Amino acid sequence: MEEVRATSAWVASHSSHVTVDSSGIEKVAERMKDSIPKVEWDFEGIHYFDNGPLTVQYLFVLDALNFCFWPDNEMSYDHLAAGLKEALQNDKSAFDADRLQKYTGPDLRKMLRWPRPLPLEDERVRLMHEVGFELERSFDGKASKLVESCEKSAAKLVALITSHFPGKLMQYLKPSHQVFLYKRAQIFAADLWGAFKGQGYGEFNDIESVTMFADYIVPAVLEQLGVLKFSPSLSNIIDSNREISSGSEEEVELRACSVHAVEEIREQIHRKTGKQVEFYCFMLRYYFSYARVLSVELDLWLWAFGVKCSSLQHHRTLSIYY
Numbered sequence: 001m002e003e004v005r006a007t008s009a010w011v012a013s014h015s016s017h018v019t020v021d022s023s024g025i026e027k028v029a030e031r032m033k034d035s036i037p038k039v040e041w042d043f044e045g046i047h048y049f050d051n052g053p054l055t056v057q058y059l060f061v062l063d064a065l066n067f068c069f070w071p072d073n074e075m076s077y078d079h080l081a082a083g084l085k086e087a088l089q090n091d092k093s094a095f096d097a098d099r100l101q102k103y104t105g106p107d108l109r110k111m112l113r114w115p116r117p118l119p120l121e122d123e124r125v126r127l128m129h130e131v132g133f134e135l136e137r138s139f140d141g142k143a144s145k146l147v148e149s150c151e152k153s154a155a156k157l158v159a160l161i162t163s164h165f166p167g168k169l170m171q172y173l174k175p176s177h178q179v180f181l182y183k184r185a186q187i188f189a190a191d192l193w194g195a196f197k198g199q200g201y202g203e204f205n206d207i208e209s210v211t212m213f214a215d216y217i218v219p220a221v222l223e224q225l226g227v228l229k230f231s232p233s234l235s236n237i238i239d240s241n242r243e244i245s246s247g248s249e250e251e252v253e254l255r256a257c258s259v260h261a262v263e264e265i266r267e268q269i270h271r272k273t274g275k276q277v278e279f280y281c282f283m284l285r286y287y288f289s290y291a292r293v294l295s296v297e298l299d300l301w302l303w304a305f306g307v308k309c310s311s312l313q314h315h316r317t318l319s320i321y322y
């Protein structure tokens, strides 16, 4: 995930529509330094969980389809998570690799009990097929095998996902610069960690390397908190619900500056609290330090805050590439 951090920092220092405001960072860090509000994974009670490999399969399918709900203003992430949960409860083989490759748009609609075509329905079906095909080809059809092969490393998991599942390879090309976000690949690692409470399939020795997930809710929350500042023209586009094209400078800046801002908030909290853990490695004769405040926790808090705020104006980009 270092490439997500490094390329996001680069965008933040070259951006023209979005600014990361240091006084906003300072205020949020000051507010959070004494206690970072803990948000429980599945605080909504909408996810499937059985503490085993089927949960891993469920989360992998869920996160492959976890994007862009806004074109249907009655649809949200909750419908997807709860709909897939119900489908699995009714039929434990619903997400077997061979079945995933056969679903059609109407099948998916029926599964989610959605009365009309889903936003980006063809893309969602294509991604289900890709997940089924590649799981079958390389991981005996099981997302749990994919996770097991990562030896408790979230960074390895994200790297493996992005190399095997091009639909989850979230990257943009800003003129002459490649920017990595890996939103859905990272959210899968975070969901495992949250669902399994850091144990079993959710045990990662490097969970602190995961960044926030560059969706469309958290950037809007960061703007509300004064952490991100938008140019007048960008504010105008967002406030008037106009679309921002996929891969445009505005979109890349919104997402990348959000990643960078959350990293900055985390750094500030560490500076204020000294929550930097140091240890000495005798083999290498070197002091290492790692951060105890996790971007994953900050993200979940910001996101949970955002989805409760019905008046939140977020950017609108029709895309699966984030």
Ligand SMILES: Nc1nc2c(c(CN[C@H]3C=C[C@H](O)[C@@H]3O)cn2[C@@H]2O[C@H](COP(=O)(O)O)[C@@H](O)[C@H]2O)c(=O)[nH]1
Residues within 6 Å of the ligand: 040, 041, 042, 043, 044, 066, 067, 068, 069, 070, 075, 076, 077, 078, 191, 194, 212, 213, 214, 215, 216, 217, 218, 299, 300, 303, 307
């Ligand atoms: N940054 C971030 N974005 C997240 C999530 C989650 C859900 N995380 C689960 C993990 C534990 C909890 O129990 C949550 O349920 C969804 N999204 C994204 O929001 C977007 C808006 O969706 P909506 O307004 O519904 O249409 C959508 O693109 C969706 O991809 C998150 O945690 N962080």
